Amino acid sequence: MCTTCCPNTPCISRPTSVVSTPVLLPTPPRNPAPPRTEMKRVKVSWNGTKLVVPCGIGSDRVSHLLNDITHRFQKHAGDLDQANYFVELRTSDGYLLDKSDTIESVVENGDEIEVIDYKAWIENFKKNAELEIWGRIDRQDFVDDVNKYVGIFALGVHGCFSSTAYSHTSLGNESAKFKVYDSETLSLTKPGVLDEIHGDDTSQTWYCSAHWDLTNSIEIRVKSTSDFRAQIVKVEFRDGIIAPRFKVGAITTSQTSYPAPRTTSYVLPALISEGPALKEDGYTTPIDIKAVEVKSMGESALRLQQIGKPFVEQYWSGYRGAFQRVNVEFRVTNTSEETASVVNIVAEYLDHDGNWAPATVRSGQKASEYWYDIKCAHDTFLPFEPKATSKLSLQFETDIDPTKYKSLDNRIRRIHTSLPDPLHVRFTLIDQHNRTSIITIQAVNGPPNVPTRASYESEFNCSLHHWIQCDDMVSDERLFIPIKHVEEGGERVLEIGLKPMSTTYRVDQNRLRRWAWEAVQKGVEEVWLEDVDWSAEDNNFGLKMACLVALEDQVIYGLKVMMWTQTGKVEECFEVPLVLYT
Numbered sequence: 001m002c003t004t005c006c007p008n009t010p011c012i013s014r015p016t017s018v019v020s021t022p023v024l025l026p027t028p029p030r031n032p033a034p035p036r037t038e039m040k041r042v043k044v045s046w047n048g049t050k051l052v053v054p055c056g057i058g059s060d061r062v063s064h065l066l067n068d069i070t071h072r073f074q075k076h077a078g079d080l081d082q083a084n085y086f087v088e089l090r091t092s093d094g095y096l097l098d099k100s101d102t103i104e105s106v107v108e109n110g111d112e113i114e115v116i117d118y119k120a121w122i123e124n125f126k127k128n129a130e131l132e133i134w135g136r137i138d139r140q141d142f143v144d145d146v147n148k149y150v151g152i153f154a155l156g157v158h159g160c161f162s163s164t165a166y167s168h169t170s171l172g173n174e175s176a177k178f179k180v181y182d183s184e185t186l187s188l189t190k191p192g193v194l195d196e197i198h199g200d201d202t203s204q205t206w207y208c209s210a211h212w213d214l215t216n217s218i219e220i221r222v223k224s225t226s227d228f229r230a231q232i233v234k235v236e237f238r239d240g241i242i243a244p245r246f247k248v249g250a251i252t253t254s255q256t257s258y259p260a261p262r263t264t265s266y267v268l269p270a271l272i273s274e275g276p277a278l279k280e281d282g283y284t285t286p287i288d289i290k291a292v293e294v295k296s297m298g299e300s301a302l303r304l305q306q307i308g309k310p311f312v313e314q315y316w317s318g319y320r321g322a323f324q325r326v327n328v329e330f331r332v333t334n335t336s337e338e339t340a341s342v343v344n345i346v347a348e349y350l351d352h353d354g355n356w357a358p359a360t361v362r363s364g365q366k367a368s369e370y371w372y373d374i375k376c377a378h379d380t381f382l383p384f385e386p387k388a389t390s391k392l393s394l395q396f397e398t399d400i401d402p403t404k405y406k407s408l409d410n411r412i413r414r415i416h417t418s419l420p421d422p423l424h425v426r427f428t429l430i431d432q433h434n435r436t437s438i439i440t441i442q443a444v445n446g447p448p449n450v451p452t453r454a455s456y457e458s459e460f461n462c463s464l465h466h467w468i469q470c471d472d473m474v475s476d477e478r479l480f481i482p483i484k485h486v487e488e489g490g491e492r493v494l495e496i497g498l499k500p501m502s503t504t505y506r507v508d509q510n511r512l513r514r515w516a517w518e519a520v521q522k523g524v525e526e527v528w529l530e531d532v533d534w535s536a537e538d539n540n541f542g543l544k545m546a547c548l549v550a551l552e553d554q555v556i557y558g559l560k561v562m563m564w565t566q567t568g569k570v571e572e573c574f575e576v577p578l579v580l581y582t
Helices: 062-076 118-128 183-187 453-460 509-522
Strands: 040-046 049-056 086-091 112-117 131-139 148-157 160-171 174-182 192-198 207-213 217-223 231-238 247-255 272-274 302-306 311-317 321-334 340-350 356-368 371-377 382-384 389-399 423-431 436-443 466-472 477-488 491-498 503-507 526-535 542-550 555-564 569-575
Touching (some): 049 062, 321 423, 466 555, 477 555, 503 509
Antiparallel strands (some): 040 049, 131 148, 160 174, 192 207, 217 231, 321 389, 340 423
């Protein structure tokens, strides 16, 4: 009976007696496994140097082992300096070790490891890789003439991107560094500099760098010694850096090396022009030989009639000098019953004083519009059959002013300026009876066959940015410079046709920046260009070009061209489109 809960009632809540049952505990093992403390090491050889490199217990990643091997070889191998380092590890039978794997998962204790250094790897990489350019900066350095370059690439694999990105740094044409990043490496990397090279001095007047940002972007920066400040481009990775494959996102330029010009227009110097220009109208109308018959006069039985218009040319001979020639074709009819023979021919021209001056004459036949087969001298015996008509071509020739011309073309089809225009030429044919047949023809200059801005744009189907010309009245020639603003492959360029030099001069942003930098160093606002300085041997023709500099903005805002001929001179400026700087 339970006196505690109910004194008068038997207790059914617990038994009257309690039996104790023992609890069985698990039996500890006789030989418990100790923590893993086994040390690993690998054998590495490169370029004659062999090292044993410890790996600890192998829990670190392969990337850690690669860095450790690099540091050790840089201490012991003289050929491995800061410009060369190891980028890959492979097994002795050629299998690549993934940098993200742990050492113990891919390497056994005592394995022999092959290392691939940067210089050997980059040469092979350039031959076989298909790189997709994501972002790049290339800056010219006008101090040491060594370009500074940084680029971010992805490796193309079967039309998609692998999970590996590359940053490439070069100085001039030589690669300086080529760093490899995978998604895991970048995701575990703290924000800051991924890689950097710079000048030897502590002021870092030039540098190339790549910076990692946890906003899933790599920022590349390049500053050359001559740059005002660094050029900065930001390359974002779409879908997150932990995505299975890198995909490029927005690419933006967050800072340019030079600030934008403070103004969009500058005042150019005024045009300076001296000397006459070739007239393009007001010329004498040539005789229409179809409407007006040009026939001979005289007592000879031979009658001459001009067939076509005269063919005028100027001719240079290395040993005889310079000559004016006029070739004319005639129809010759013998009106007598006997053979008429020409035994002499005389040629004359009407000079500026109105007198007939003697000249040289030759005879032959017209072969084509621009070619006369002239072989015989004027004293050659020329027979003409009775009551017959035949053709005869005569060539007038006289010395002309030997003033040098810009061009050395053998035939300029105009009357020389030392002769009258129109030029009247008289031919006198003398037969065997000393009777004469006289015919006078007229040669006239038309407008000079020189280019104009309109004709150039029409011929080459283009629109010019500017046009400069300077005429020579002695040789009836024109020096001219067409300037075109073109875009090629996203690059804006001025093409300046330096026709007197037979070359095309290209002006791009880098050339403009160099000129501006050199002018700032000298503190001058006008710089004559050494590579655009041409003149003929006697200085009768010439060409120079200078750049105009806004020193405060450090920009070339205009170019000045100076041209001169025997009779004229021009100094003309044109603006440089500021879009060339963008």
